Amino acid sequence: AQKITQTQPGMFVQEKEAVTLDCTYDTSDPSYGLFWYKQPSSGEMIFLIYQGSYDQQNATEGRYSLNFQKARKSANLVISASQLGDSAMYFCAMREPMFSGGYNKLIFGAGTRLAVHP
Amino acid sequence: DVKVTQSSRYLVKRTGEKVFLECVQDMDHENMFWYRQDPGLGLRLIYFSYDVKMKEKGDIPEGYSVSREKKERFSLILESASTNQTSMYLCASSLGFVGDGRPNTGELFFGEGSRLTVL
Secondary structure, eight states, rough: OOOOOOOOOEEEETTOOOOOOOOOEEESOOOOOEEEEEOOOTTTOOEEEETTTOOOOOEEEETEEEOOOOOOTTTEEEOOSSSGGEEEEEEEEOOOSTTTTTTOOOEOOOOOOEEEEE | OEEEEOOOOOEEOOOOOOEEEEEESSSSEEEEHHHHHHEEEEEEEEESSSSTTTOOOSSSOTTTTTEEEEEEEEEESSOOOOOOOEEEEEEEOOOOOSSSSSSOOOOOOEEOOOEEOOO
């Protein structure tokens, strides 16, 4: 069965520094997608970045990049130049395959709470 | 701008009450989902629907039911609320199936969440 693991319950980083949030996944399907979402204290889930399993290059979106290591089954989120507004919960998620009952739904990790200190 | 709207941000109910959580999306998405979020457990899928009147159980369907009478609306029902259903409930929608010919990664679009307390 597919599984997402985030091993860091909490992280902190100094403002303006870079931080890496870890995510490993487990799937036997060759076609999958990986997502990162941010959840501020207000509760809404904000989509950050997406990586498809067949994408040749690591995804980047502004200060966010996804360090995709397919052989290691890891999809770590790198936030460069951290800002105070980056303090939030971060969730890694994987899209399940459409067939075998997956219906393309997302499964989520337990999340990592990031605190950015001034 | 795409939007998923959940009817209530905060609810307080008594044990045994019937609870309705409503979710409406304006993106003409085929898929709709109800997740439950608890500290240390991430988001767990309760039910989802890939078409009107269709529903599929997720990972933790016990104690819940759903209704999807119209494409834009997906309701979560707690027939008899219990204290262990105190949680944050998140509704989401997504566009069809990845690979159905439309640009689609399977991204979920979320509502703002409904925080339910059962006393």
